[in-house]
Amino acid sequence: MAKKDYYQILGVGRGASSEEIKKCYRKLAMQHHxxxxxxxxxxEERFKEASEAYSVLGNSEKRQIYDQYGAEGLRNGGPGFDxxxxxxSIFSDFGDILGDLFGFSGAGAQRRQRQGSDLGLxxxxxxxxxxxxxxxxxxxxxxxxxxxxxxSGSEPGHSPExxxxxxxxxxxxxxxxxxxxxxxxxxxxxxxxxxxxxCKKCHGHGRQREAxxxxxxxxxxxDEGNRLRVSGEGEGGRRGGAPGDLYIVVRILPDKQFQRxxxxxxxxxxxxxSQAALGDQVTIQTFEGTEKIKIPxxxxxxxxxxxxxxxxxxxxxxxxxxxxxxVQIVTPRNLSRQETELFKKLRExxxxxxxxxxxxxxVN
Numbered sequence: 118m119a120k121k122d123y124y125q126i127l128g129v130g131r132g133a134s135s136e137e138i139k140k141c142y143r144k145l146a147m148q149h150h151x152x153x154x155x156x157x158x159x160x161e162e163r164f165k166e167a168s169e170a171y172s173v174l175g176n177s178e179k180r181q182i183y184d185q186y187g188a189e190g191l192r193n194g195g196p197g198f199d200x201x202x203x204x205x206s207i208f209s210d211f212g213d214i215l216g217d218l219f220g221f222s223g224a225g226a227q228r229r230q231r232q233g234s235d236l237g238l239x240x241x242x243x244x245x246x247x248x249x250x251x252x253x254x255x256x257x258x259x260x261x262x263x264x265x266x267x268x269s270g271s272e273p274g275h276s277p278e279x280x281x282x283x284x285x286x287x288x289x290x291x292x293x294x295x296x297x298x299x300x301x302x303x304x305x306x307x308x309x310x311x312x313x314x315x316c317k318k319c320h321g322h323g324r325q326r327e328a329x330x331x332x333x334x335x336x337x338x339x340d341e342g343n344r345l346r347v348s349g350e351g352e353g354g355r356r357g358g359a360p361g362d363l364y365i366v367v368r369i370l371p372d373k374q375f376q377r378x379x380x381x382x383x384x385x386x387x388x389x390x391s392q393a394a395l396g397d398q399v400t401i402q403t404f405e406g407t408e409k410i411k412i413p414x415x416x417x418x419x420x421x422x423x424x425x426x427x428x429x430x431x432x433x434x435x436x437x438x439x440x441x442x443x444v445q446i447v448t449p450r451n452l453s454r455q456e457t458e459l460f461k462k463l464r465e466x467x468x469x470x471x472x473x474x475x476x477x478x479x480v481n
Contacts, residue, residue, distance in 0.1 A: 123170035142171040233352035233361035244372040250337030261353035263319035270323035277310035285309040338430035380438030
């Protein structure tokens with residue numbers, strides 16, 4: 118059998134520090150842990166191999182023996198050899214790492230509270246709703262503790278029994294030669310409890326799907342892609358754990374007359390030739406009511422007229438953007454006979470001697 122190189126297994130050099138070794142092992146343990154790779158039979162072997170390597174290199178005395186005498190020095194009674202090294206206590210060296218990652222330590226699996234998962238939901242708002250702010254009722258489907266058994270999985274009046282196979286620890290030890298590791302108990306699936314009288318409503322799962330309607334306030338000025346967090350409205354926690362949160366991502370629907378540019382509100386205003394040339398005053402309907410717009414004489418196509426502090430609110434601030442009115446000069450269609458004569462007269466005047474149009478006069 119080929120000799121194993123523990124340094125190569127962990128992907129570190131022989132001069133690696135203890136922190137480097139721990140970091141590399143942590144990465145490999147997360148990547149190859151059997152609970153995360155149920156469809157990959159090779160993952161467990163890679164996990165065992167990495168754990169064996171760390172059990173040696175992560176201990177300064179054992180690493181020194183390995184560097185001098187190799188793995189055989191550890192197994193065959195070399196100087197400093199610990200006869201109990203490859204025993205069921207092997208995971209006592211990993212408590213600070215594996216306990217955080219997978220919920221078990223050298224003492225066996227612990228029944229820990231688990232916070233519920235966060236949920237995400239996309240909500241579409243009209244541009245007016247995002248401008249003014251709005252309260253909407255959204256519906257979220259989620260998993261919560263069964264209301265009949267309160268998450269225990271057992272019928273009311275009965276309680277889950279301690280698992281006989283693992284003694285309530287939630288894990289069992291599997292030995293292969295000199296190597297021993299803890300794995301999830303197949304009888305209770307890591308919960309440490311066995312349900313003999315399953316709840317009729319949730320069939321022993323302790324969980325049920327529910328659809329809940331929640332009122333959410335979208336503040337004035339909220340923009341496309343903004344995210345709101347609704348605390349405690351995600352999936353329910355397990356074993357008394359806190360529920361997750363609900364995250365709502367905002368999508369803004371297009372508007373026929375208005376556009377958003379940063380914190381400014383842009384309105385496209387169509388006007389005629391005479392209004393642009395002579396000036397005018399018009400009234401437009403905005404999201405907040407009517408607004409009078411003064412069109413100065415000689416207004417050009419595309420020119421922007423600004424009304425201060427009539428744009429979008431800046432969320433969590435007092436300031437606002439501006440209302441921008443962009444002029445669009447519209448060429449009339451289906452001219453009447455009188456309009457046609459007037460335009461002909463205008464053309465004659467524009468072509469008269471001494472009336473030379475500049476390039477700026479012809480800007481459209």
